[in-house]
Amino acid sequence: MSKLPFILEQDVPLARLTTLGVGGPARYMARVDDEAAVGAALAWAQARQLAVHIIGGGSNLLVADSGVDGLVLRYERASLAFERDGETTRVTAAAGLSWDALVERAVMAGLAGIECLSGIPGDVGAAPIQNIGAYGQEVAETLTAVSVVERSTGKHLRLAADECGFGYRTSLFKTRWRDRHVVIGIELALGSETHGSLRYRDLIERFARDVARGGGGQADAAPTLAAVRDAVLEIRRQKSMVLSPEDPNRRSAGSFFTNPVVTVQAADAADEVSAAGKVAAMPRFPLEDGRVKLSAGWLIEAAGFPRGTTRGRVGLSSRHALALINRGDASAAEVVSFASEIRARVRDRFGVTLVPEPAFLGFDEEAEQVLDVDVASNRRA
Numbered sequence: 357m358s359k360l361p362f363i364l365e366q367d368v369p370l371a372r373l374t375t376l377g378v379g380g381p382a383r384y385m386a387r388v389d390d391e392a393a394v395g396a397a398l399a400w401a402q403a404r405q406l407a408v409h410i411i412g413g414g415s416n417l418l419v420a421d422s423g424v425d426g427l428v429l430r431y432e433r434a435s436l437a438f439e440r441d442g443e444t445t446r447v448t449a450a451a452g453l454s455w456d457a458l459v460e461r462a463v464m465a466g467l468a469g470i471e472c473l474s475g476i477p478g479d480v481g482a483a484p485i486q487n488i489g490a491y492g493q494e495v496a497e498t499l500t501a502v503s504v505v506e507r508s509t510g511k512h513l514r515l516a517a518d519e520c521g522f523g524y525r526t527s528l529f530k531t532r533w534r535d536r537h538v539v540i541g542i543e544l545a546l547g548s549e550t551h552g553s554l555r556y557r558d559l560i561e562r563f564a565r566d567v568a569r570g571g572g573g574q575a576d577a578a579p580t581l582a583a584v585r586d587a588v589l590e591i592r593r594q595k596s597m598v599l600s601p602e603d604p605n606r607r608s609a610g611s612f613f614t615n616p617v618v619t620v621q622a623a624d625a626a627d628e629v630s631a632a633g634k635v636a637a638m639p640r641f642p643l644e645d646g647r648v649k650l651s652a653g654w655l656i657e658a659a660g661f662p663r664g665t666t667r668g669r670v671g672l673s674s675r676h677a678l679a680l681i682n683r684g685d686a687s688a689a690e691v692v693s694f695a696s697e698i699r700a701r702v703r704d705r706f707g708v709t710l711v712p713e714p715a716f717l718g719f720d721e722e723a724e725q726v727l728d729v730d731v732a733s734n735r736r737a
């Protein structure tokens with residue numbers, strides 16, 4: 357297959373392109389690195405009536421064992437530019453850049469606003485899809501625009517961040533606009549504060565311990581951006597939440613479920629169950645809209661799945677109850693089966709339904725019924 361403005365491969369095993377490491381091959385895969393090539397790859401697929409699926413670093417994906425019958429497209433341009441404008445710096449990053457490379461470069465350049473998002477795997481292009489977040493920051497706080505190619509027209513659009521409907525681990529890209537765009541870049545406005553953001557309990561405690569030990573900090577000195585990045589990476593490593601080839605918990609998609617957001621009544625009902633079961637107090641985080649965010653990890657452990665629980669070739673990370681792991685040669689079906697067992701037991705015990713966080717690729721209606729995921733867009737066009 358020659359003279360195409362993109363690299364086209366056939367029968368590409370996808371398991372090795374995902375962090376979970378499960379799933380079958382893509383019938384076709386196109387690797388593109390500019391806007392024109394995106395349009396050409398979309399047109400190529402349309403001419404053959406193939407469904408198109410976009411992947412980045414594969415760290416939030418569960419691919420079906422049967423693979424993906426269509427074209428899998430990956431945008432690989434990885435450029436990065438900083439443009440100073442007074443106290444703010446405009447950062448323009450292409451979708452194929454590694455997210456953590458962007459954070460590292462920003463912190464090194466003294467730019468504030470994404471230091472707590474250190475160590476999140478994957479590429480820049482996926483960051484707006486679920487509005488990545490960690491340790492008290494989320495990308496929507498500093499994101500100003502998302503550059504996309506509209507899939508139906510091949511047109512380049514620049515979407516202002518406030519059009520994109522960002523919320524906790526969600527955006528319109530994941531819901532109403534699902535499968536409408538290929539993200540080719542993002543713009544951020546980063547600040548020039550020299551200290552890092554400290555909003556999250558684990559981070560605050562980590563620096564408080566440092567001060568108490570007399571090591572590295574003063575009680576009244578806010579930690580630098582670099583110190584916050586290092587601390588986040590250290591905490592994430594302890595939870596197996598950075599990718600490391602030596603870590604036995606490394607084959608995961610990060611958190612498999614989002615933290616459920618429920619009504620006060622539903623939270624009270626779950627609380628009553630936990631009190632009756634004499635388990636430790638259930639964490640609850642009141643939100644501005646009156647609802648309550650619960651901890652999915654806590655619910656999973658309280659429902660009887662301690663960290664390190666195994667089911668054959670799959671299990672829970674020994675350091676994080678929210679991460680389902682492939683213990684070696686697992687199938688996607690085994691991951692789905694364990695996830696549905698967890699979900700059913702949490703629902704039976706606490707009346708709370710956990711929602712999977714990763715995107716599902718290549719699944720059929722059966723999996724949809726098991727986990728209530730919308731896989732309609734994964735079917736052939």
Ligand SMILES: Cc1cc2nc3c(=O)[nH]c(=O)nc-3n(C[C@H](O)[C@H](O)[C@H](O)COP(=O)(O)OP(=O)(O)OC[C@H]3O[C@@H](n4cnc5c(N)ncnc54)[C@H](O)[C@@H]3O)c2cc1C
Binds near residue numbers: 409
């Ligand atoms: C160990 C570990 C820790 C993690 N920790 C966190 C965390 O702290 N916070 C957090 O929010 N997430 C976390 N994640 C999840 C994941 O890293 C993020 O969701 C990340 O943004 C996914 O990026 P990716 O490039 O790997 O996307 P992929 O997994 O390849 O794709 C994810 C989704 O984005 C879509 N997508 C990807 N690229 C594009 C594009 N260019 N255009 C349009 N759609 C696109 C895909 O179609 C898919 O729906 C973690 C994952 C792992 C494995």
